Amino acid sequence: MKITLPDGGIKEIKIGNRDMPIDNLLKELDINPVGVIVVKNDKIVTEDETVRNEDEIRIIMIINGG
Amino acid sequence: MKERYSRQILLREIGEEGQKKLLESKIAIIGVGALGSVVANNLVRAGVGRILIVDRDFVEINNLQRQMLFDEDDIGVPKAIAAAEKLRRVNSDEEIAVVVKDLNHTNAEKIMRGMDLILDGTDNMQTRFLINDVCVKNEITWIYAGAVGTHGMTMTIIPGTTPCLRCFLPDVPEPGSLPTCDTVGVLNTIPGIIASIESTEATKILLGKKTTTKAESNLIVYDAWSSTFENMTIMRDKGCRCCVKHKFDLLNVEKKEIITSLCGRNAIQITPAGAKKISLDDLALKLERLGDVRYNDFILIFKTEREEISIFKDGRAIIKGTDDEKIAKSLYARYIGV
Numbered sequence: 506m507k508i509t510l511p512d513g514g515i516k517e518i519k520i521g522n523r524d525m526p527i528d529n530l531l532k533e534l535d536i537n538p539v540g541v542i543v544v545k546n547d548k549i550v551t552e553d554e555t556v557r558n559e560d561e562i563r564i565i566m567i568i569n570g571g
Numbered sequence: 572m573k574e575r576y577s578r579q580i581l582l583r584e585i586g587e588e589g590q591k592k593l594l595e596s597k598i599a600i601i602g603v604g605a606l607g608s609v610v611a612n613n614l615v616r617a618g619v620g621r622i623l624i625v626d627r628d629f630v631e632i633n634n635l636q637r638q639m640l641f642d643e644d645d646i647g648v649p650k651a652i653a654a655a656e657k658l659r660r661v662n663s664d665e666e667i668a669v670v671v672k673d674l675n676h677t678n679a680e681k682i683m684r685g686m687d688l689i690l691d692g693t694d695n696m697q698t699r700f701l702i703n704d705v706c707v708k709n710e711i712t713w714i715y716a717g718a719v720g721t722h723g724m725t726m727t728i729i730p731g732t733t734p735c736l737r738c739f740l741p742d743v744p745e746p747g748s749l750p751t752c753d754t755v756g757v758l759n760t761i762p763g764i765i766a767s768i769e770s771t772e773a774t775k776i777l778l779g780k781k782t783t784t785k786a787e788s789n790l791i792v793y794d795a796w797s798s799t800f801e802n803m804t805i806m807r808d809k810g811c812r813c814c815v816k817h818k819f820d821l822l823n824v825e826k827k828e829i830i831t832s833l834c835g836r837n838a839i840q841i842t843p844a845g846a847k848k849i850s851l852d853d854l855a856l857k858l859e860r861l862g863d864v865r866y867n868d869f870i871l872i873f874k875t876e877r878e879e880i881s882i883f884k885d886g887r888a889i890i891k892g893t894d895d896e897k898i899a900k901s902l903y904a905r906y907i908g909v
Contacts, residue, residue, distance in 0.1 A: 540696070540744035542790075542803075549739050549790065549805040565792070567740055568717030568724045569749040570757055571606040571694040 509563040524555035596777045597621040600690045603654045605762030607692020608640040613770035615658045621666045626651040627673040637759035649869045676824045689713035703736040704819040716769040722794040723765035733788035738808035746832040753835030838891040839899035847886030
C-alpha cells in the first residue's frame with residue numbers, strides 16, 4: 506500500500522490479505538489521529554473505515570492558521 | 572448604488588436581483604486576521620449589506636506582512652476596530668458592526684444567531700469547533716478556511732445537508748498540536764487565495780445558488796509550492812456526534828473563567844467569568860509605577876522586563892512571555908486583580 510505522509514514523504518507497506526482499520530494504520534505509522542484527515546483513493550474517510558493493500562492512502566493535516 | 576456595483580450587476584450570475592440579495596444579507600466574519608481581512612474586503616466591496624466583525628486581538632507589526640487591511644498606524648489597535656474603520660472608507664453605505672471579544676461558549680450563540688452566513692477567519696481549531704456547534708444547532712451555513720505555510724484549505728458546511736466539521740474530525744485537536752503561522756510561518760499570498768475562494772463561495776450562497784444538495788461536500792486544498800488545487804470529497808458521517816446526534820460539546824461547558832493558550836505565541840489569554848468593566852485610565856495610573864504603559868480607547872499594553880500584558884476594557888487579557896497557565900493567572904491577579 507502506498508501512503509503519502511503529512512510531510513509529503515512516501516511510504517510503502519504491506520498488510521497481507523486483510524482489511525486494516527484506519528486507526529490501526531495510524532498507530533502503526535505513529536501518527537496522532539487527532540487533526541489528521543485520511544484520504545483513501547481520493548475520498549476522505551473516517552477512522553472506522555478499513556484499508557487494503559491495493560488502496561492509495563494520503564494523510565494530511567487539517568489547517569489551523571488564519 | 573447602480574454605478575458602484577455596475578460591473579457585477581452586468582454579470583448574468585448576479586444581475587440587479589442578485590445585487591439586491593447581497594445588499595439585504597447579514598453575515599459575521601469571525602477573526603479578521605489574514606483570511607478575515609481579505610474576506611471582509613471582498614464582501615464589503617461586493618455590497619453585502621450588514622457585516623459583523625468579531626476579533627479578540629490587536630494589530631502587531633508581524634501581522635502587516637499578510638493582513639491586508641492594516642498599516643503601521645494601526646499597531647496596538649484592536650483588529651476589528653481598525654478593520655471596520657478601513658472598510659467604512661471603502662463602502663460607507665454598509666452597516667459594519669464590531670465585537671472586540673474572544674468568541675467563546677458564553678457569547679457565541681448570541682453573536683452568531685440570526686446571521687445568513689458565518690465566515691471563518693480564525694486561527695485555531697477550538698474556535699472552529701465552537702462555530703461548528705453553534706451553526707449546526709442553529710442551522711446557519713458556515714465556511715471553514717485555513718492557511719499556513721505554503722498551503723490552505725476551505726470547505727462549505729450547510730447544516731442538515733453537507734458533512735459538518737466533526738464528520739471528518741471527530742475530536743478537537745489539542746492547542747499546540749498543529750502547525751500555526753507563528754510556528755511554521757506563512758507565505759503571504761496563501762491566505763489571500765484561500766480567502767478569495769471563501770468569499771466566492773460566500774457570494775454564491777448569499778445569492779441563493781445551491782452549492783450542493785447532496786450529503787457530501789468538497790474540501791478544496793491548494794498547495795502553492797506544488798502548484799496544485801485539489802477537490803476532495805467528504806461524506807457525511809452517519810454517526811456524527813454533532814450533526815447527527817446533536818451533542819454540542821463546545822457549548823455545554825461549565826461557565827467559568829476561560830484560559831486559552833495562544834498557540835505558537837508563548838502567550839495565554841484569560842477571559843474573566845463575569846462581565847467586567849475596567850477603566851484603562853485608572854489601570855494606567857496604577858501600572859505606570861511598575862513598568863511601561865501604552866494605551867488607547869480600547870486596550871492597554873503593559874510591559875515589564877519579563878512580561879507583556881495586553882488588557883481590554885472587558886477584563887480580558889493576553890499575557891505574553893509564558894505558556895504556563897498558573898503563571899499567567901498569577902500575573903493577572905497581580906497586575907489587574909481578580
